[in-house]
Amino acid sequence: MSDFIKQLNLLSPLSPEAEEDLLARLKPMAFKKGQVINKEEQICKKLFFIDKGLVKHYYHQKDRIFILKFFAENQFFTVLDSFTNQTPSKFITIALEDTETTGLDHTDFIELCEKHHSFETFARKLFAMAAIVNLKRIKEMFDAESAELYAEFIKENNHLLNRLKLGDIASYLGISQVTLSRIRSKK
Amino acid sequence: MSDFIKQLNLLSPLSPEAEEDLLARLKPMAFKKGQVINKEEQICKKLFFIDKGLVKHYYHQKDRIFILKFFAENQFFTVLDSFTNQTPSKFITIALEDTETTGLDHTDFIELCEKHHSFETFARKLFAMAAIVNLKRIKEMFDAESAELYAEFIKENNHLLNRLKLGDIASYLGISQVTLSRIRSKK
DNA sequence: ATAATCTTTTTACATAAGTTAAAAAATCAT
DNA sequence: ATGATTTTTTAACTTATGTAAAAAGATTAT
Structure with a gap:
């Protein structure tokens, strides 16, 4: 069983109703090593949680590859702007190892945000964390x-x-x- | 009068009660050119909105200065991790021009998030945007x-x-x- | 207007890091 | 085990960029 909900509650606890509602919408998805999880120009439809495995999130530029981030066990990940705005992704996500994820569709994500204040709070904290992680990355690159x-x-x-x-x-x-x-x- | 609420509603509309509650908590703050808005090691207590002026957000490292971001008119800004976690800031924020802001205290921010689902939604979208902006910055730096x-x-x-x-x-x-x-x- | 200060450009030099190619080492498949 | 493939290291060369210092250009104050 996935630790999606466990990790989520660590960040921001859900109400019982929200938890039940969420649980019914989660779907397991597995990817083989080397398999593309989200390709360029594809709209990212899911918020993923990695139960097992390793993923790289990158893009090409002039024959070079730039990796924005690795994601491994117990991390949430998505293509931030593509998922948020439902626009084509500029980035590529592939599995570096056989990877098992638990996914939540964007439509479900939005519905949960609207229906449950406690889920919206989780979402707010998740994005705040993502923003902070990215800021730290900028600092590192400097x-x-x-x-x-x-x-x-x-x-x-x-x-x-x-x-x-x-x-x-x-x-x-x-x-x-x-x-x-x-x-x-x-x- | 500040456009704080106007810009906020553009991003994510508030309920009338939330709007009224927020309005009562906003406080104007002005900074002279060169004045420090948030210094290193200081906990950032406010979410700012810039009504007029220009601000730089930076840090020192070995005699060099690295600027993470400029903020100007109609932008929200805060020291992301310091504000979110109420921890000392690693960054410095100073006014590059005479700057007028409208500020919301962290305690008020949290109370508004808890009391009003619609404000929490605004906060979620605000942080999602911040995360996306930072990701874009990482890409630029590559x-x-x-x-x-x-x-x-x-x-x-x-x-x-x-x-x-x-x-x-x-x-x-x-x-x-x-x-x-x-x-x-x-x- | 003139001086003083601040900002930008230019020059000279040293060095970190990219590119390409080849060698060495490690991993994988039969 | 052996060969094939992948990964990592090394070498030779070139170039972009940092540092320091000085010159040129703008701006501000008296």
């Missing part, structure tokens, strides 16, 4: 010396280190794999 | 060639161009003023 970027990354993402390719880490940091390799060899 | 960063900036912030110093624009783009000057001379 600290531009690659060596420090990498040091910061391994500190924050130690649990993911052996699950990620170096190329993906470099794409996340916005540097080339060669540069990352050089950094690693330096100490 | 597009690392300085010339493009600047081109993008003048496209998006044309209305601010003649109100900002080049040094501040460089700090926003994460490049040195010398580099920015070079870019400008190139075409």
Whole structure:
């Protein structure tokens, strides 16, 4: 059984009615390693919760790949602007490992927000958190010396280190794999 | 009279009771050019709306200044994580021009969220927008060639161009003023 | 008007990091 | 185990950008 509701309640507890209503709308979705979860230009219809697995959220630009974020166990994720405004996504989301998710449709999300004040509160806190996480990421990107970027990354993402390719880490940091390799060899 | 409520209703309309309740809690605050609105380590107590003026939100790192965002007329702003979690701010906010704001205390913000579903909905949408804006900023920062960063900036912030110093624009783009000057001379 | 201050540009130099290509190491499939 | 593929490291070269300092240009105050 998914920890969607458990994690949600940790962030902001639901009323019993809201919880029941939500539970009836959740749907499990599984993705194989390498499978696309949401492609470019596709409208993201779901708020996902990762029960198991690892996902990368990225985009292409001039033959390079830029990874905005990795999502792993017990994290909520969606394509923020595509989901919120139901507009085509500029980003791509794929599974880096076999991944099991629990999904909530956008229409259900909106209905739950309207019907249940406590769910709306959860949603508010979820987006506030997302905004803060993104702000922190901006700050990290400013600290531009690659060596420090990498040091910061391994500190924050130690649990993911052996699950990620170096190329993906470099794409996340916005540097080339060669540069990352050089950094690693330096100490 | 402030456009706080007008702009808010554009994003997400309030119930009449919520609007009345909110109105009674808003307080005008004015800042002189150069005045600190929220300093480092200070807990940000307010959600601000800018009626007039311009503000920069930044931090120091090793003798350089990094500007996360400018805020001008008709924009809501706060120190996201400091306001949300009522923790000390890592960032500094100062007025770049004489600035008039309308502020809402954090305690009032929370009470309004709890009392009025429609206000909570506004808050959810506000934070969703903030998250999206920040994500867009991350994307911009990845597009690392300085010339493009600047081109993008003048496209998006044309209305601010003649109100900002080049040094501040460089700090926003994460490049040195010398580099920015070079870019400008190139075409 | 003139001086003083602030802002922007330019120059010279050093260095971090990108690109390309190849070698080395690790992982995977048969 | 062996070969094939993927991943990581290393090397050679080029370029963009930071730093420091000075010059040029604007702005402000007296």
